[in-house]
Amino acid sequence: MVGPCTDGLSRWVHVAEPDYGVAVLNDSTYGHDVGRTAQEDGGTTTTVRLSLVRAPRSPDPQADQGPHRMTYSLLPGATVTDAVEGGYALNLPLRVVPGSRGLTSPLVALDGGKAAIESVKLADDQSGDVVVRLYESLGGRADTVLRPGFAVAHAQIVDLLERPLGQDLRPEPDGSVRLRLRPFQVLTLRLTPTTASGGSTSPARTWP
Numbered sequence: 396m397v398g399p400c401t402d403g404l405s406r407w408v409h410v411a412e413p414d415y416g417v418a419v420l421n422d423s424t425y426g427h428d429v430g431r432t433a434q435e436d437g438g439t440t441t442t443v444r445l446s447l448v449r450a451p452r453s454p455d456p457q458a459d460q461g462p463h464r465m466t467y468s469l470l471p472g473a474t475v476t477d478a479v480e481g482g483y484a485l486n487l488p489l490r491v492v493p494g495s496r497g498l499t500s501p502l503v504a505l506d507g508g509k510a511a512i513e514s515v516k517l518a519d520d521q522s523g524d525v526v527v528r529l530y531e532s533l534g535g536r537a538d539t540v541l542r543p544g545f546a547v548a549h550a551q552i553v554d555l556l557e558r559p560l561g562q563d564l565r566p567e568p569d570g571s572v573r574l575r576l577r578p579f580q581v582l583t584l585r586l587t588p589t590t591a592s593g594g595s596t597s598p599a600r601t602w603p
Contacts, residue, residue: 406482409475410441418470418478419443420485423463476508479532483511500544503527509537510576518557518585525586526557531576541572546589553585 408427409418419427428444445467448459470481503515503525511532518524525545531537547570552562564572564584576582 406486407478408443409473409478410443411475416473416475416478417443418473418481419445420468420470420478420481421445422466422486424465424467425449475533479511502544504542504544505529506540506542507537509533509535510539510574513581520557523588525588526553527584527586528581529574529584530581531579534578536578537576539574539576541574541584543570543572543586546570547572547586548589549587551585553583555583557583557585559585 405421405424405426407418407420408429409416410429411417425446425448428446429441431439431441433439447465448463450459452458466485468481468485470477473481503512505512509531510529512527512529514526514528516526518526525543527541529541547566550564550566550572552560552564554560564574566572570589572584572586574582
């Protein structure tokens, strides 16, 4: 970092040298301001500041007015993996709810720790397809396997509007999907579940 900058990192920021790193986690900030200053002894100091409140007059003259409550956490000795996991733990803490005593399998899961699942939802067209958005989180190439908790008849890569990009993926016999990600790549997948008869739950679809 050669000078001050502001970046919209909504869960964590990580600064590090080769053998040591520190992460600043947050649950609601707009971003961070990161800068470096030179010391008289030739060293440098990295300063990380959280942008807590904005008060623009336009388009909403009352933006960010009133009391605010924010949570942040300092995580010394953190790797990027620690920062990613800490950011999720702070923003999405475990919830305990009444239920059966049996273990519940996740709807989808990824092998390894190089990629993270950001969201899982039903497709907007109400077809019954499941949309999974994931990303490579460590800044390197990653081979991983997506393991749905349901049988998959078809898998394809789509854009943010869930439109197909002409890249079909072939699920393994157990329904898993092998993926290769570029550094920090964000990928959106559309999974079509298999019906009890072995077919697809989704009717034929067309997009403009």
